[in-house]
Amino acid sequence: MSITLPPGFKLLLSILPRALLPPTLVLVATKLIRSHLELPSWLVFLSSVLSLPVMFTMSLYWKDWMNRRAARAQGAVMPPMISGRLPGSVDLLKVIKQDHECRFPGYRIFERSEQYGHTYNFRVYFENRIIVTEPEYIKIVLATDFAGYEKGPEFRLQFNALLGTGVFNSDGEMWKFHRAMTRPFFSRDRISHFDIFDRHAEDALNLIKERTREGYPIDWQDLVSRFTLDSATEFLFGLDVRSLSAGLPYPPSISSFPPLDALKQSKLNLQDTHPANIFAQTFLRAQVTSTHRGRYGPMWPLFEFWKDKVKEQMKVIDQFIEPLLTEALSKKTKMEDTEGSKRDGEDQEEEETLLAHLINLTDDPQIIRDETLNILLAGRDTTAMTLTAAVYMLALHPDMLATLRAEVLEKVDTRRPSYDDIRDMKYLRAFINAMDFDPDRFLDERLSKYLTSNPFIFLPFNAGPRICLGQQFAYNEVSFMLIRLVQQFSSILLVQKEANPEKMPPPGWAESKGSNGKDQVRIRAHLTMFVD
Numbered sequence: 097m098s099i100t101l102p103p104g105f106k107l108l109l110s111i112l113p114r115a116l117l118p119p120t121l122v123l124v125a126t127k128l129i130r131s132h133l134e135l136p137s138w139l140v141f142l143s144s145v146l147s148l149p150v151m152f153t154m155s156l157y158w159k160d161w162m163n164r165r166a167a168r169a170q171g172a173v174m175p176p177m178i179s180g181r182l183p184g185s186v187d188l189l190k191v192i193k194q195d196h197e198c199r200f201p202g203y204r205i206f207e208r209s210e211q212y213g214h215t216y217n218f219r220v221y222f223e224n225r226i227i228v229t230e231p232e233y234i235k236i237v238l239a240t241d242f243a244g245y246e247k248g249p250e251f252r253l254q255f256n257a258l259l260g261t262g263v264f265n266s267d268g269e270m271w272k273f274h275r276a277m278t279r280p281f282f283s284r285d286r287i288s289h290f291d292i293f294d295r296h297a298e299d300a301l302n303l304i305k306e307r308t309r310e311g312y313p314i315d316w317q318d319l320v321s322r323f324t325l326d327s328a329t330e331f332l333f334g335l336d337v338r339s340l341s342a343g344l345p346y347p348p349s350i351s352s353f354p355p356l357d358a359l360k361q362s363k364l365n366l367q368d369t370h371p372a373n374i375f376a377q378t379f380l381r382a383q384v385t386s387t388h389r390g391r392y393g394p395m396w397p398l399f400e401f402w403k404d405k406v407k408e409q410m411k412v413i414d415q416f417i418e419p420l421l422t423e424a425l426s427k428k429t430k431m432e433d434t435e436g437s438k439r440d441g442e443d444q445e446e447e448e449t450l451l452a453h454l455i456n457l458t459d460d461p462q463i464i465r466d467e468t469l470n471i472l473l474a475g476r477d478t479t480a481m482t483l484t485a486a487v488y489m490l491a492l493h494p495d496m497l498a499t500l501r502a503e504v505l506e507k508v509d510t511r512r513p514s515y516d517d518i519r520d521m522k523y524l525r526a527f528i529n530a531m532d533f534d535p536d537r538f539l540d541e542r543l544s545k546y547l548t549s550n551p552f553i554f555l556p557f558n559a560g561p562r563i564c565l566g567q568q569f570a571y572n573e574v575s576f577m578l579i580r581l582v583q584q585f586s587s588i589l590l591v592q593k594e595a596n597p598e599k600m601p602p603p604g605w606a607e608s609k610g611s612n613g614k615d616q617v618r619i620r621a622h623l624t625m626f627v628d
Contacts, residue, residue, distance in 0.1 A: 104401030118147035177217040184221045198602045201621040206609030221393045231552040239560030257406035258386045260466030281453045287569040288515035293576040296326045299340045313591040320483040328475040334449040339372035382409040387622040477624040491590040501582040518575045599628045
């Protein structure tokens with residue numbers, strides 16, 4: 097039976113030898129000196145106590161001097177450093193927390209890039225954190241000198257409970273192994289089969305029609321999060337969590353809408369206990385907790401001293417995944433026993449799920465679990481946010497909705513779109529792509545003037561060797577859902593009067609860098625972005 101130490105104890109044990117070294121050296125030196133000279137006990141005690149902070153400070157100065165020396169040797173300069181008033185700049189953590197609550201995500205990066213330039217050192221807990229927004233430097237990190245940069249041990253530890261050793265949380269040979277395993281599955285033939293999208297999009301759109309007939313608005317983000325979760329789990333495991341079957345939430349305040357009858361109220365009461373909702377909410381909490389660890393750098397275990405909070409949350413996720421994994425491994429063993437090496441021959445049927453694909457490459461359940469969870473995270477939340485932002489913009493820009501709908505009806509009318517149909521819809525792709533919401537940037541002369549000549553200014557799917565394997569899958573899923581939506585609906589209205597005031601953009605939000613000053617929803621972030 098193995099004993100797992102709490103995170104805080106593990107951290108303390110790892111730093112204990114370094115912490116004991118300075119006072120130990122003082123005591124050894126004291127013993128040697130006392131053989132020739134009498135030293136007062138108070139001096140020995142004071143020296144032992146001060147030895148650790150003195151040695152720590154000296155080591156910091158030494159590292160900084162070595163870095164400056166190395167920079168000079170390469171003809172480089174050190175980036176400007178942002179530090180707080182208190183030791184370790186711990187006062188900046190309060191600023192980070194305040195920004196998280198009342199500012200647009202990334203607000204300080206926009207602001208500090210203007211103040212300090214496109215590369216600066218945000219130093220917290222005596223740890224250098226280099227922030228880079230210069231496209232040429234990003235190109236070096238992601239592509240031209242890819243081997244010189246990695247996630248690193250601290251990042252891997254921070255996200256280990258959530259992502260394990262999956263493709264998003266590994267480096268070196270392990271990363272190459274996961275990448276090589278997953279890449280063949282995202283072939284054009286496989287990602288252009290739209291049966292899964294079609295099935296779940298139809299369920300989602302039927303829920304919209306049912307709810308609007310009742311006279312209530314819908315929470316679009318909630319709906320598409322269920323759509324992408326069901327699509328992703330079926331694509332990965334061959335079995336979806338059926339989150340759309342849990343039904344949609346009603347507005348938090350329904351004073352201006354028809355009152356809920358007993359049947360509707362009973363459905364609403366059952367939502368909190370629906371397995372799919374428990375799965376989704378737990379997965380969300382695990383991501384939030386994992387991301388918040390980044391505020392504290394390598395010291396995060398001290399804030400989860402007795403228990404790994406993410407590991408506790410992941411038990412719920414494992415309850416869904418482990419039976420599927422066990423069944424798949426068992427099925428593989430039976431097939432090998434009955435068919436011998438037939439599955440390695442030309443008659444082998446193409447695997448229909450990522451789980452089946454991985455099972456044929458490895459028998460290690462931990463590797464398979466980690467990889468499927470990594471792809472689930474990538475395949476669900478990012479796409480849901482893109483769809484959320486897209487329809488929010490359609491509600492704010494009815495002229496763009498009309499243009500998009502005209503393109504869709506011209507290309508496919510009301511039939512199901514194909515891979516080639518989606519590829520031919522130029523306005524649809526431009527619409528999906530704008531950060532500053534201006535789809536024409538991807539259609540007019542600015543495309544060749546800026547993006548074609550410098551592709552590293554627009555990286556929604558990363559770049560270089562780590563570029564997203566599911567890029568086209570994501571575009572297809574978002575495109576398919578938007579096409580189906582505008583085929584059946586000609587207008588979209590943003591209803592904010594019944595929204596929770598605490599979820600609206602707070603004072604100061606509109607002045608945040610990154611916001612256009614007109615936001616009617618509040619953007620938040622964990623591993624990905626979402627609307628509060």
